[in-house]
Amino acid sequence: MRAYLILGLYLMGAAARAQTARPVxxxxxxxxxxxxxxxxxxxxxxxxxxxxxxxxxxxxxxxxxxxxxxxxxxxxxxxxxxxxxxxxxxxxxxxxxxxxxxxxxxxxxxxxxxxxxxxxxxxxxxxxxxxxxxxxxxxxxxxxxxxxxxxxxxxxxxxxxxxxxxxxxxxxxxxxxxxxxxxxxxxxxxxxxxxxxxxxxxxxxxxxxxxxxxxxxxxxxxxxxxxxxxxxxxxxxxxxxxxxxxxxxxxxxxxxxxxxxxxxxxxxxxxxxxxxxxxxxxxxxxxxxxxxxxxxxxxxxxxxxxxxxxxxxxxxxxxxxxxxxxxxxxxxxxxxxxxxxxxxxxxxxxxxxxxxxxxxxxxxxxxxxxxxxxxxxxxxxxxxxxxxxxxxxxxxxxxxxVNSPAHVQLARQVAQESLVLLKNEHNLLPLAKSLTSIAVIGPNADNIYNQLGDYTAPQPAGRIVTVLEGIKGKVSAATKVTYVRGCAIRDTTSADIAGAVAAARQAQVAVVVLGGSSARDFRTEYQSTGAATVPPAGGTAISDMESGEGYDRATLDLLGKQQELLQAVVKTGTPVVVVLIKGRPLNLSWMQAHVPALLDAWYPGQEGGHALADVLFGDYNPAGRLPISVPKHVGQLPVYYNAPRPARQEYVEMDARPLYCFGHGLSYAQFAYSDLQVTTRESTGPLKVEVRFKVKNTSARAGDEVAQLYLRDEVSSVVTPLKQLKKFRRFHLPAGQQQEVVFELGAEDVQLLNQQLEWAVEPGVFTVLVGASSEDIRLRGQFTVTGASTRPAAGR
Structure with missing residues (x-):
């Protein structure tokens, strides 16, 4: 009887434990x-x-x-x-x-x-x-x-x-x-x-x-x-x-x-x-x-x-x-x-x-x-x-x-490394901090939201450093900094071009900050997806927004009176630096021909003003490279660099080349490339191609270089690009120093999708192109692939 009692108590306990046990x-x-x-x-x-x-x-x-x-x-x-x-x-x-x-x-x-x-x-x-x-x-x-x-x-x-x-x-x-x-x-x-x-x-x-x-x-x-x-x-x-x-x-x-x-x-x-x-x-x-x-x-x-x-x-x-x-x-x-x-x-x-x-x-x-x-x-x-x-x-x-000092400093570093020096004629940049007068002009010179891009929250006061604030922070109290907005990004109902011209004439240099905006405002209407709705022509208020989700463009020209503003300032004869704040490539053909220095900042974020001032005054040596080609005219599109062959033929009105190519970007330093060595290993295992070369900083100041390796398949069973980026590396070089760069290519770097829609490594000759951009090729070499392999393509 006692045994049955113990068993009953055990079973009751087990049942209770099962009822209270945690689910799996x-x-x-x-x-x-x-x-x-x-x-x-x-x-x-x-x-x-x-x-x-x-x-x-x-x-x-x-x-x-x-x-x-x-x-x-x-x-x-x-x-x-x-x-x-x-x-x-x-x-x-x-x-x-x-x-x-x-x-x-x-x-x-x-x-x-x-x-x-x-x-x-x-x-x-x-x-x-x-x-x-x-x-x-x-x-x-x-x-x-x-x-x-x-x-x-x-x-x-x-x-x-x-x-x-x-x-x-x-x-x-x-x-x-x-x-x-x-x-x-x-x-x-x-x-x-x-x-x-x-x-x-x-x-x-x-x-x-x-x-x-x-x-x-x-x-x-x-x-x-x-x-x-x-x-x-x-x-x-x-x-x-x-x-x-x-x-x-x-x-x-x-x-x-x-x-x-x-x-x-x-x-x-x-x-x-x-x-x-x-x-x-x-x-x-x-x-x-x-x-x-x-x-x-x-x-x-x-x-x-x-x-x-x-x-x-x-x-x-x-x-x-x-x-x-x-x-x-x-x-x-x-x-x-x-x-x-x-x-x-x-x-x-x-x-x-x-x-x-x-x-x-x-x-x-x-x-x-x-x-x-x-x-x-x-x-x-x-x-x-x-x-x-x-x-x-x-x-x-x-x-x-959130927004810790370390993250703020990181935002500044990302902004610094993102800045692309497009042009620097006669070494106008960097500017001397000893300048006695600077004119800062343009709709994006002191506009916090135009600096930040789409998908950005409202900003607390004092959080964003504009270009104007960055410049003022770099120079001494003895330097006169005059700011004139000049015009809006899109709105043409009001402008002060005369004021901008007067400021430029009285300055040793004019920094003109132009471009576009993805800044949403509370007047903007939105689709159910969150994309902005472009307002009909004739509205009472025109925002600066010309980019950002929903704002597609038919042209890539500067909007509003920005081109008129720039031309008037250039006409004064004062040296001009254009800083571009924008979300897409724009038509820069006129300024490329008439402005000595161009600096592309895209939307540089909260520390953009500091980063731009660092570059403008030489405290940071720019090394950003374009990740997208910049056309001369919208009629050239598409102009991406790695289009399939044959090479594009010229137009009646202009050539087919972009104004600035993929990978382009200048520096305050100069770099020389030498000693290209291409070694192929194929017989003892998977294809390996080692590419070695040297890069030397031949200038008197330190800087970053971005070495780029492009590949061309000389003869292939299907059409391939004239060149295709395969490897790149950004690295710092002190003045006068040299560094050896080593890239390794494998089968995936030379494969293509053949006529049978298989991934294939085909025998043939490949040309190695090494340089500072997709068009600034400094070294050329070749290697030959003798073996062949195929594998099914995804989704087949």
Missing amino acids: YQDPQAPTEERVRDLLARMTVEEKVGQLSTVLGWEMYEKKGARITTSAAYRKAVDERHIGALWATLRADPWTKKTLTTGLHPGQAAHAANALQKYAVEHTRLGIPLFLAEECPHGHMAIGTTVFPTAIGQGSTWNPALLQRMAAAIALEVRGQGGHIGYGPVLDLAREPRWSRVEETYGEDPVLTSELGVAMVKGLQGSSLKSGVNVISTLKHFAAYGVPEGGHNGGSSSPGYRELHQSYLPPMRAAVRAGAQSVMTSYNSIDGVPSSANQGLLTDVLRTQWGFQGFTVSDLGSISGLVTSHHVAATPAEAAALALNAGLDDDLSGYGYDQALLQAVQQGLVSGPGLDRAVGRVLRLKVEMGLFENPYVNARQGARQ
Whole structure:
């Protein structure tokens, strides 16, 4: 009897323990896959669909003085729709209507994130933590964060190691405020400068974009997503988004299969190989198939061929766009089914899946395993990030990490390295600090928002250093600095060209700061995607905005009265330095012919004024290189340097060459290249080609050089480019010093996609071109490949 009593007590205890035991999905010691399977088995269809909804986040909190709480809209979204993620919760800009007053400052942002997370964890049946995704193209797009140069400026650094440090700083600021996903980097190739989003890219070249993209991924994600200081990197945009027909944002693109795989996909593939855990689809279609419903890309290439293990996410509203824009689906349910079955996991908007996906499941358009596959990919990363164990952040610590002195200094360094000296006739630059009078002229000389680019939050007073402020900080009180705005970027209703002319005549040098702007304002209207809407002609107010998402151009000329202003100042005879602040290549032909010194800053970020003054006065020796070709005229487009042969023939009106080529950039120092040696090893293993040469600083001042190696396949079975960048390196050389540079080429550097659509290494002669730009070639050599190999191409 006693034995039965003991057994009964044991069984009762075991039953009680089983009832109170932690579920497998909440056990941090259990393998990730077991946790995900256990959680999926417990979820309803509605809960699964909800996990695939990433909804707009800035309406999900309420701010009343210092008190931050969840909003009724958020609680309803969690309770009724079981949402799994928010996007742009901490974002502030005119589109979101969040200002310095109504938006969240760093400490408040962390409190808001914790409040949102607490409700998701404690007020839902399964307690699944929330993902917070944030925009991170050149800094976290939130109040108080560090604003780095935009990506086209980052690309001009040609410095992957620097960008990795920058990305790590951005990740720290995002994670410290409660974010988990950083949207970026943008890996589109910008071969269409009329397109509004050139500023978000690293330029026109697949190799440069690949190297910088990999650096960004490594910086954002670090070595462990559980670190507490790293975020998931979301690659944008998959695929071929940067070459829309006519430059129309989101328009169709028409690369051939070979060009798609040889040029547009390699940066994505490199970033996936580097461990990127999220990929965003693009708005465009390719050869008639929208990217958000392209199984060949999302499943065959991305997962089967590249082995991608993370999750995919739509661009905002692109699933609905299958109905409203592309017209490949008749109903929202059909659109949801097309997207999910193609391999698109997560819905950025919250209305592309949601009820439409539930209907698709009910109608049998989406299978249970198909739904589980998508949900599992999202849940897996929540587990791997450790959110089930530690969903909250330390608000006080997070606030201290944002815009720290170290990050401000890093922003200055990125800006310094991004500056491209286009022209410096008679060594006008650097300027002497002993000048007694300087005229600073132009619409971008003292405008903080025009300096920052698109995807930028409102800025606290005193945070941004303008060009005018940077110049004033460099010279002594004895130097008279006169500032005249002269004109606006676009508005022609008011100008003070006479005042600018008077200031220039009385100065020893005139620094004229021109270009464009992506600065949004609260008068701008926006599409549902967040892209700005170009206002109709004849409006009462014209903003400076002529670039940034939605602002495509028909010409690349300076707008407004900027050209008139520049010509009037040049006519005074005072030496002129033009500083360009802009988001895309513009028509610089007149100033190239008439202005002695041109300095391209793109959008240089919060420390841009300091960086520009450092270069203008010689405290920093510029070494930025163009990541994109600059045309002489819009009628030349496209002018990217690595176009397929034959070489472009000349026009009646002008030649076909760009005004400034890819890779161009001057220095205050001079560098000589010598002693090229090319050694091939093929018989004892995989193809290896070693390229050695020497670079010497032949000047009296130290500086950085960017050595570039291009390759030409002399005879091939399919058409190949006249030249293609394969390797590059930025390095510092003291005055008079010499350094040997060694590059190693392998099979991937010489392969092509043959007529059978296989990746092939073909026997033949290859020419090595080494120099300081794609046109400034200093050394030439050749090597011969004797062996051959093939492998199937991705997606075939």
